[in-house]
Amino acid sequence: MSYFLCWNSKVALKVVNSVTSMGAANTNRFWSRYMSGRAKKLVHQYEYDLIVLGGGSGGLACAKEAVVNGAKVACLDYVIPTPIGTKWGIGGTCVNVGCIPKKLMHQAALLGESIHEAESYGWEIPDSQKIKPDWGKLVQSVQNHIKSVNWVTRVDLRDKNVEYVNGLGSFVDPHTISAKLKNGSERLLTGQNIVIAVGGRPRYPEIPGADLGITSDDLFSLDHAPGKTLVVGAGYIGLECAGFLNGLGYDATVMVRSIVLRGFDQQMANIVADAMVERGIKFLHKTIPKVVCRNGNGRYLVKYYNTETDVESSDEFDTVLWAIGRKGLVNELNLSNVNVETKADKIIVNNAEETNVPNIYAVGDIIHGRPELTPVAIHAGRLLARRIFAGSTQIMDYTDVATTVFSPLEYACVGMAEEDAIRQHGEDNIEVFHGFYKPTEFFVPQKSVRYCYLKAVALRSDDQKVLGLHYIGPVAGEVIQGFAAAVKSGLTMKILLNTVGIHPTTAEEFTRLSITKRSGLDPTPATCCS
Known part of the structure; x- marks a missing residue:
């Protein structure tokens, strides 16, 4: 029982209950396996079970999940101001300078477009051509929302007993972190496990000015x-x-x-x-x-x-x-003190987010060769915490991750690009179903439908397994999100084409794909229902 001397009591109780339910014959086997894994606790005493470097999506998800599983956790976060002095609160890139403000400003642009479209639907809008946005008011509205999210995040960490440290963290040794605080002082923290989730920042070109x-x-x-x-x-x-x-x-x-x-x-x-x-x-x-x-x-x-x-x-x-492009924030971490391996400003990890140093892990945009997406970081962070503190063996699956580009006419996709599918399987083994379509809501205001297009990349086999779905058009992310689960579950063209669509929607166009690129037929429909 000496193993429990340095354990959080909640974790200890879980393991004790598990062991006693096994029976004496399996107890020794359990301890041999459990204590040899990454989830083990050493007999050394540290201030925290887990220290997370970075208060973005991945780091926060990992920290909160670790607490749920009985760990004592500290989360460090500090934003180095941009060259013109911009800085922000906790929450990382997504909340402050990424997904959230980007989507809000994208929505602002769509609303402006909709105002002018409304006239064709019978709305009387006096002097509609004089309508223009107030940049200052837009920015203030966006920033007010962001600050509210910053506040809720701080409160959530407090309620979940995650200690928040507003300091720039760097390594002293594999179990010691130096936090440079806002007032210029330094605080040392020790932790059994360290998770690096510092993300990245935009690059600047090396040119004059x-x-x-x-x-x-x-x-x-x-x-x-x-x-x-x-x-x-x-x-x-x-x-x-x-x-x-x-x-x-x-x-x-x-x-x-x-x-x-x-x-x-x-x-x-x-x-x-x-x-x-x-x-x-x-x-x-x-x-x-x-x-x-x-x-x-x-x-x-x-x-x-x-x-x-x-x-x-x-x-x-x-x-x-x-x-x-963006670069990972590895330079500020003093990784030379712990010899963590890096590549091109990113940290190298295995499929379990483990670095080459036994107790140091990394999640999110800081790791090399993985999708730089908020939901990816969140899911990976949670799974990592469960493996470290709850004995889980589930690892993050980075394949078939859906994403959206919020361009004026949005683009969303899940799975493989056409050229990647051809490269991996050979052109003769790939079938591409495609088509242009006409969103019903585009007809009355006579919006261009020239670029509303979608395609399914599939294997040219009996079941025609879908390798990738691609869609350009309205609310692209909402359309692809549902299909992403289907692709993850092994969607085939037979199943897709046997699915009854919801009419009139743009998502139903996937269930009506009948023309292949190989056929050479015109993929342009005659009507909205053809």
Whole structure:
């Protein structure tokens, strides 16, 4: 029983009950297996059973789940201000400068569009062409919501007995963390287990004048209207920001170094970009920035270079937004003190989120080679806590994770891109069902249906297992979320096409896919019910 000397009593009681129910014959076998695993507690005494570095989605989920399973937990979180001084409260990227404010501003843009559409449905809106957004009021509304979430998060940690430390954590040794507090003092904390969940921050280009630009860390609290904006980068962050800025009435230009939406199905990515061009968003393809200068008129002169035509050009903008990728916050952790292995600013872990150091783990955007998505971090964090403190063996499944790009015409997908499926299985073994469609709600205001498109990537076998579903159109995330469970469960085209759709919805279009790319037939429907 000496094993329990350093255990939280709640954990000890659970294990005692489990052991005594086994019978004497299996007791020794249990202790041999249990104490050799990562869930074991050493006889050393530490201040905490778990210290979590990072107060974002993954770290908070892990911390709270650990407490549920009897652990004593401390969670450290500290936001280093951006070059222009932006900082925020607990909750991580998603809550403060990511998913939540992005979706709210996307919604603001959609509402503006809907106001003008309402006239065609019979709503009388005086001087509708004069309607424009108030950037300051929008920012204030978004920030008020974020601050309310910050507060609720703090209260939730207190209620769940997670000790919150507003300090920048770094390693002293594998069981000791130094927290640099806001007042400049230092506090040392010791823990049996350490989980790194510090996430990442936007990159800045290494060019003259880079510090004159902002990133998504600044945009959602910007104290002035962005005006004419150059968005450098064509990943999902860049396209989303350019999309809602354009929807709010600001001139937006996207600078593309190589391809649009790297990592996504490229046919769908190019359709998203074409739909944005149709709405008035400009794209500078194969172009990189060279220098940013402040002009005397308060604007910024950006000189840039087209790598395909070998031509240099320039233009003036009110705002330059860097969206060229994100880097993991490994430099601030003093990982050299513990020899945790890293790769390209990220931490290397195995399939159980374990680093090469026995008691140190990592979850979320900081780990190498995993989807950088909030729900992924949350689920992985919870499962990790259960493995450490509840004897669970369930690991995170990173396959078939659904996601959405909140571009003006949204794009959502789950599973494999078409090119990835062909690369893995061979072109002759892949069947792609596809079709354009016409959302009913687009008819009356005569909105363009040119880019409303979806496809199913399947194996060309008897059961035609679905490898990936892709959809561009209204409320894309809501559409794909339900299908994601089906794909996870082994959806086949036979099952999909035998499913009766809900009419008239856009989601039902998946149940009506009958034309394959291989057939060469026109995938454009004649009517909404064809």
